[in-house]
Amino acid sequence: MGNDLLDKLLQSAKYRDICPETVRRVWADCVKRYKKPRDVEKAAREALHGITGAFMTPQEARQLAYDMQAWYISKTDAGLERMLSRHASTRERLPLADMDALYERIFAASCRPESVLDVACGINPLYLGARGIPTVGIDISGAAVYAVNCFHESYGMPVSAECADVLFPGAIPSAHFDMALLFKLLPLLERQKTGGAVRVMEAVNADWLVVSFPTRTLGGRNVGMAVQYGAWIKAHLPAGRRIASSLETQNELFFALH
Numbered sequence: 702m703g704n705d706l707l708d709k710l711l712q713s714a715k716y717r718d719i720c721p722e723t724v725r726r727v728w729a730d731c732v733k734r735y736k737k738p739r740d741v742e743k744a745a746r747e748a749l750h751g752i753t754g755a756f757m758t759p760q761e762a763r764q765l766a767y768d769m770q771a772w773y774i775s776k777t778d779a780g781l782e783r784m785l786s787r788h789a790s791t792r793e794r795l796p797l798a799d800m801d802a803l804y805e806r807i808f809a810a811s812c813r814p815e816s817v818l819d820v821a822c823g824i825n826p827l828y829l830g831a832r833g834i835p836t837v838g839i840d841i842s843g844a845a846v847y848a849v850n851c852f853h854e855s856y857g858m859p860v861s862a863e864c865a866d867v868l869f870p871g872a873i874p875s876a877h878f879d880m881a882l883l884f885k886l887l888p889l890l891e892r893q894k895t896g897g898a899v900r901v902m903e904a905v906n907a908d909w910l911v912v913s914f915p916t917r918t919l920g921g922r923n924v925g926m927a928v929q930y931g932a933w934i935k936a937h938l939p940a941g942r943r944i945a946s947s948l949e950t951q952n953e954l955f956f957a958l959h
């Protein structure tokens with residue numbers, strides 16, 4: 702049904718940067734749930750917004766390109782902070798001093814990595830690269846992937862990213878990493894495919910896996926998510942992993958799995 706509508710969605714200004722396999726997958730799921738083409742299109746747009754579009758607007762992505770240029774000239778922490786404020790997930794970890802303190806706690810609880818795989822990275826690799834930690838990212842957001850690759854190609858930072866959907870086999874690199882980050886991803890994956898979160902954790906080849914969950918809604922409300930996600934991860938540990946430690950910030954809950 703509605704291949705014209707699917708093509709329209711794939712080419713629309715809002716969604717043309719998203720990994721096309723994801724758009725087709727979400728579309729196929731909506732076709733199973735709705736009969737009317739207009740309902741399918743509405744549901745697909747809402748789903749894509751919820752899993753990726755909500756985190757960085759096209760305008761923020763454009764501003765990020767200017768911020769990156771300005772940061773490269775000044776190399777100040779204020780400039781880095783401005784860049785990281787362009788995506789909702791990194792913005793929630795600011796100010797930068799808090800983000801530095803957070804990573805110190807994560808590394809103290811696991812290892813000081815020389816290689817990081819950042820799964821569904823958003824623009825988090827910009828932070829890691831600016832702090833000298835070589836990072837490979839994956840995301841379905843073409844805008845986030847473009848920003849990460851630009852940070853390497855134009856500014857020489859040790860980062861790169863692939864535009865890929867981790868729910869497809871083979872999307873996760875088979876190479877070994879000291880650490881893999883899966884920040885604020887697992888509930889999003891479960892929403893897209895039941896059992897997808899555990900499969901993705903199991904596909905990662907890394908000594909340490911650091912996963913995180915939001916503890917507040919995008920609007921900032923505390924609705925008991927920490928307790929709910931704490932119980933979820935204990936019940937869904939990937940094969941061969943144990944929880945080595947956990948830590949919590951004002952709005953995020955982290956688990957280091959070894």
Ligand SMILES: C[S@@+](CC[C@H](N)C(=O)[O-])C[C@H]1O[C@@H](n2cnc3c(N)ncnc32)[C@H](O)[C@@H]1O
Pocket residue numbers: 752753756790791820821822823824825839840841842845865866867868883884885886889890893
């Ligand atoms: C809440 S944001 C977290 C971004 C980053 N991990 C952070 O915490 O700074 C979720 C990210 O997951 C990406 N994403 C959602 N579903 C995905 C999938 N199936 N494959 C790859 N990336 C996905 C979105 O594009 C978005 O950048």
